[in-house]
Amino acid sequence: MAVRAPETDAGPIELPPTLGFVAHQPVLDRQQRAVAYLFAARDERGAAGTPARRREFDALLLSTLAKMGVYRLLDYRRAFIQISLDSLDLPELATLPARSVLLLVEPGCEPLDDGDLARLEALKAGGLRLALAPARFDDSVVTAARREQLFALADVMVLDFAASANRVLAPLLDQLPRRYPKARWFARNVGTAEDMELCLHGPAAQRFALFHGVYLAGGRSMPTGKVDSGQARVLEIMRLLRCNAEAHEIEAQFKLDSLLLFKLLRFVNAPVNGLSRKVMSIEESLLLLGRERLFKWMSLLLFTARRDDVSSPGLLEKSLIRAAFMERLGDYRGSRLEAEHLFLTGMFSLLAALLNVPLADALEPLDLPAPVADALLAQKGLFAPYFQLAVACEQNDPARVTRLVALLKLDLDLVNRFYTEAVLWTQQVLREEEPVPAE
Structure with a gap:
């Protein structure tokens, strides 16, 4: 086997201890x-x-x-x-x-x-x-x-x-x-x-x-701008959660589509979420999770409700990675409420592409917290830099990643770890719905 001769004029090799951010x-x-x-x-x-x-x-x-x-x-x-x-x-x-x-x-x-x-x-x-x-x-x-x-x-x-x-x-x-x-x-x-x-x-x-x-x-838009009936039902359930509707009103919507309840419980009970016992009903979900966390999991169903849209699984994975990554950054800052809202920011960031309607129209019935809406609709406010960082990581834009990491006073190795954990968590949540990779 041939061996290359060493280079005598290479000069000093000055590389950092790591390459910084490497996108997935x-x-x-x-x-x-x-x-x-x-x-x-x-x-x-x-x-x-x-x-x-x-x-x-x-x-x-x-x-x-x-x-x-x-x-x-x-x-x-x-x-x-x-x-x-x-x-x-x-x-x-x-x-x-x-x-x-x-x-x-x-x-x-x-x-x-x-x-x-x-x-x-x-x-x-x-x-x-x-x-x-x-x-x-x-x-x-x-x-x-x-x-x-x-x-x-x-x-x-x-x-x-x-x-x-x-x-x-x-x-x-x-x-x-x-x-x-x-x-x-x-x-x-x-x-x-x-x-x-x-x-x-x-x-x-x-x-x-x-x-x-x-x-x-x-993500490509569907030929029609009409919201699918399954997605419309999910949006209605989310609206009911936000306006503190009675449990029986929420349950009534699930009875119109039993597959929605099955999908919701599968997401909620995924082993990666570490629940002490399985949630088996909407009543239990409201009791054990609360409305905010149930609203969070309902957002996943928007991406699985429309069966004729082949781009939805890809949009779901991308949204979940953004959401989980931003949530980890919020937890690192020490605010659980902000972490939940950062999750929603990432989760709803591709809603316009999913529903094929303007983002403002898609978000209007959900009555989202102001920092979430500001980040998504105007790219401003408290959550905007976190959202921009998630997108920069996703797009493998090292210059923008470095600038935003400095702006948020974060460590680049920490951002690397959080992003990898978000990708891993997303795969574990979606595991049952995914194909076995081809050999």
């Missing part, structure tokens, strides 16, 4: 269910540097993920971890949970050689799976003969819509699926409806299994 960007299947996360950190300083700098950065990425507790998430999801060809000999790779990790391999600082191919084969023999973006491995990176060997190792082919022009994508879609029929395709950075149409109905559409990007993350 969801990867969806064809049913728009989250089945994996993409972990990739920006390295403006080392991207054009030497192999030693790339290895140092990738080792830092892996250690940061370990410190964040990210691998706890992989009981429920797979992970794509972006790493350079220069880093294939890192000892940290041997400690990854192979069953759950796919290495998204990027070109190194030097052209691919036989040593790189041998290291990739060794990683595969150890159980790790590989994802490759063919457009990234052009003639400047790999020779034609080695390209055949390289792509034959790929379990997943990545088509990056942000980085590739149509003239690059077309031949890839035409040729590669026939030459590598066992590889699945991962559409990365899907930004428009046209991109998604190409994935689902263009050449080799049947090969596309995984999707990622702002178009999917934003």
Whole structure:
């Protein structure tokens, strides 16, 4: 196996003890269910540097993920971890949970050689799976003969819509699926409806299994702006809770749709919530949880009431992560009431996309506390920076994360931990409704 010669002119490698915030960007299947996360950190300083700098950065990425507790998430999801060809000999790779990790391999600082191919084969023999973006491995990176060997190792082919022009994508879609029929395709950075149409109905559409990007993350509106009858009933129950209606009035609404009660009790009784005994009725829910906590759990049902909206599960997961993350920040500040209200802020932040109505109209019957409404409708007030931080974490915007962390006088490592815990908690709550990740 070839070993690269050490660089004598690399200079000092000055990297921080951790990479700061590393976002969990969801990867969806064809049913728009989250089945994996993409972990990739920006390295403006080392991207054009030497192999030693790339290895140092990738080792830092892996250690940061370990410190964040990210691998706890992989009981429920797979992970794509972006790493350079220069880093294939890192000892940290041997400690990854192979069953759950796919290495998204990027070109190194030097052209691919036989040593790189041998290291990739060794990683595969150890159980790790590989994802490759063919457009990234052009003639400047790999020779034609080695390209055949390289792509034959790929379990997943990545088509990056942000980085590739149509003239690059077309031949890839035409040729590669026939030459590598066992590889699945991962559409990365899907930004428009046209991109998604190409994935689902263009050449080799049947090969596309995984999707990622702002178009999917934003949630598409339903064709009609009318609120679904199931969602309308949930909104009515929430209105009754806010106006202190009698218990029998609330129970009457649940009797009109017994599935709502079943779903509510499943969420409330999820083991992660740690109730001392199971709640079996609305009367018990009101007695043991109180109206505020019951209102909180009813918000989840808005995302499950409409059965014909395939984007609802993704919106629910995204809303829950925002809500749980913001709630943890409120608890850290020491105010349980503020924590509950921060949860509602995150939970209702995608209500306009869910109901396909203006957000002000969606929130109007709920009579939310003023700080919640101010943050959502005007991006101002006490809760606005917390909401902005949740969105910045979600969008992997490190500059904005750093600025908001400083504004809120928080520690970045704490924010990392809280965000990871929010993702883990969300997966545990939704566990019964989710598919087993594909092998």
